[in-house]
Amino acid sequence: MVAFTSNPCISIRRAAAPRLMATSFVQRLKPVLRAARSPAKWNAVATSRGEATSLGFSTNTIDDDQLWGVGSGRMSKIVCTIGPKTCAINNMEKLADTGMDIVRLNMSHGTHEWHKSVIDNVREINAKGRFKLGILLDTKGPEVRSGDVKAPIKVKRGQRFTWTIRKNVEEFDENTVDVSYDDFINDVHVGDTLLVDGGMSSFLCTEKTDTDVISECIDGGVLTSRRHLNVRGKSASLPAITEKDWEDIKFGMDMNVDFYALSFVKHEDDVARLKQYLRDNGCKALVLSKIESADAIHRLPQILNVSDGAMVARGDLGAEIPIEDVPLIQDEIVNINRNLRKPTIVATHMLESMITYPTPTRAEVADITEAVRQGADATMLSGETANGSYPYESLNVMATVAKSVVSRDSAMSQNDLFSPVARSPDNETAQDSRLNLAYAASTLASRLNVAAIIVFTRVGTYAKLVASTRPRCPIVALTPDENLVRRLTLFWGVKPYHIDFSNDPEETIARAINLLLEKGLTSSGDNVVITSDMLVKDKNTVNTIQVRRVR
Numbered sequence: 001m002v003a004f005t006s007n008p009c010i011s012i013r014r015a016a017a018p019r020l021m022a023t024s025f026v027q028r029l030k031p032v033l034r035a036a037r038s039p040a041k042w043n044a045v046a047t048s049r050g051e052a053t054s055l056g057f058s059t060n061t062i063d064d065d066q067l068w069g070v071g072s073g074r075m076s077k078i079v080c081t082i083g084p085k086t087c088a089i090n091n092m093e094k095l096a097d098t099g100m101d102i103v104r105l106n107m108s109h110g111t112h113e114w115h116k117s118v119i120d121n122v123r124e125i126n127a128k129g130r131f132k133l134g135i136l137l138d139t140k141g142p143e144v145r146s147g148d149v150k151a152p153i154k155v156k157r158g159q160r161f162t163w164t165i166r167k168n169v170e171e172f173d174e175n176t177v178d179v180s181y182d183d184f185i186n187d188v189h190v191g192d193t194l195l196v197d198g199g200m201s202s203f204l205c206t207e208k209t210d211t212d213v214i215s216e217c218i219d220g221g222v223l224t225s226r227r228h229l230n231v232r233g234k235s236a237s238l239p240a241i242t243e244k245d246w247e248d249i250k251f252g253m254d255m256n257v258d259f260y261a262l263s264f265v266k267h268e269d270d271v272a273r274l275k276q277y278l279r280d281n282g283c284k285a286l287v288l289s290k291i292e293s294a295d296a297i298h299r300l301p302q303i304l305n306v307s308d309g310a311m312v313a314r315g316d317l318g319a320e321i322p323i324e325d326v327p328l329i330q331d332e333i334v335n336i337n338r339n340l341r342k343p344t345i346v347a348t349h350m351l352e353s354m355i356t357y358p359t360p361t362r363a364e365v366a367d368i369t370e371a372v373r374q375g376a377d378a379t380m381l382s383g384e385t386a387n388g389s390y391p392y393e394s395l396n397v398m399a400t401v402a403k404s405v406v407s408r409d410s411a412m413s414q415n416d417l418f419s420p421v422a423r424s425p426d427n428e429t430a431q432d433s434r435l436n437l438a439y440a441a442s443t444l445a446s447r448l449n450v451a452a453i454i455v456f457t458r459v460g461t462y463a464k465l466v467a468s469t470r471p472r473c474p475i476v477a478l479t480p481d482e483n484l485v486r487r488l489t490l491f492w493g494v495k496p497y498h499i500d501f502s503n504d505p506e507e508t509i510a511r512a513i514n515l516l517l518e519k520g521l522t523s524s525g526d527n528v529v530i531t532s533d534m535l536v537k538d539k540n541t542v543n544t545i546q547v548r549r550v551r
Helices: 030-036 039-049 089-098 112-127 243-254 268-280 300-306 314-320 323-340 362-374 391-412 432-448 461-468 482-490 505-519
Strands: 077-081 102-106 134-138 153-155 160-164 176-178 193-196 201-208 212-219 221-223 229-231 259-262 286-291 309-313 344-347 378-381 452-456 475-479 494-498 527-532 544-549
Touching (some): 077 391, 089 391, 112 243, 134 243, 229 314, 268 300, 300 323, 309 323, 314 323, 323 344, 323 362, 362 391, 432 452, 432 461, 432 527, 452 461, 461 475, 461 494, 475 482, 475 505
Parallel strands (some): 077 378, 102 134, 259 286, 286 309, 309 344, 344 378, 452 527
Antiparallel strands (some): 153 221, 193 229, 201 212, 527 544
């Protein structure tokens, strides 16, 4: 049986580094969980310890499924942005050891040479065998940014400030900054609110000329070089995929990256165009739509339907739509993708305070918890790991909180996280027989308290279907395709490994069991569920599901 792990709590104090408590509520629950499997032991424990009453359970209502003592640990994945603070190979290996599953390359910064050095480091780490890190290339997209300034400019409320598209000017005065986008002058109108870096400072447009937008500062701040600019409630009239993006995409193909995050998607045709381009060039990387523009909100179902997954980029999204709508849109995206059985990454400002401080705020911890409970496949760190002062501490906090949510919910509640999405004719597909098998595997795993579900897959579809049913144990996906191993790193609960398939199904299963024993994912006496649509000796495929005891 898989061991039930403790659930350390995080100290949210600024004065000291995070303190992990040795015991927790869930750890106190462990004897109750063990006793719940045996009625005789249950009465003894409940009487001697008083645990049942103090924990709010009734001896008449506890069943084995409700108090299923899974020790699966963290099921959601973590994406880390690599930057100057973490680009060295030893630092990246430390991130992997702390919980990083996917490396994010932010193409808004750095040269192709720099990003290649990061990718080379990932390949070297993966070659050692302990980790199989995926690589996500995040396109810059049609961003509007301010130009370079010689020194930070401090602006105050009520101050007049000019944004210009004038070129060939050697030096602007201290109240003027140039803008990288020539149509900026046409997109901004008198009365519009201009946001810098998602609202770190804001300006009201009061008048325009052919080359300048004259504004009044509403919320002051400090302006530095190349700041991101948004007009509240509007999207820039730029193409979704810029020339730079195409160059970066081709670079990613040469480097064999595993995921593309397409920035500022406005229409499903943008996604379809990129996917077709990749397929035409023999690239199987997954395309994730970044939902961060007002235009995308009106076409969410259509965009998500053609995408391989999505990223909720809450920073820019909160600058283009009312900020109070962002949590609702996040929830909607996760729900739509769960019905489509596609992954979602929740990103931006998750542990923003930890760029500067060694511990998180309570609200940030709650934010991670909510994303995991909604059913997001992954959460992401940006500045926290790219250039923050505490990259490893912030990653440890995210991993600990995500693990805590799973430990508590799997042991104590009927939370939707552990309930498969409702099936309806609207989302039934030609994969229906495999989907039925995936639900059966998940149900068996829950009822029999198995150590893992083992899935044999060549293209990954079957492993993704099993993940969508949200079983309460790890999904060990085994494939002969090394590239597919990395693409499966994004999916909820999936632990992918490379294994060569034999013509003899029994030999393949034996290899799989030996691999799980080697990795410490099971031990002698454990039960495992094995499922596949390919474990046959001839060329025919047969949907199979079986339960085996590890010897």
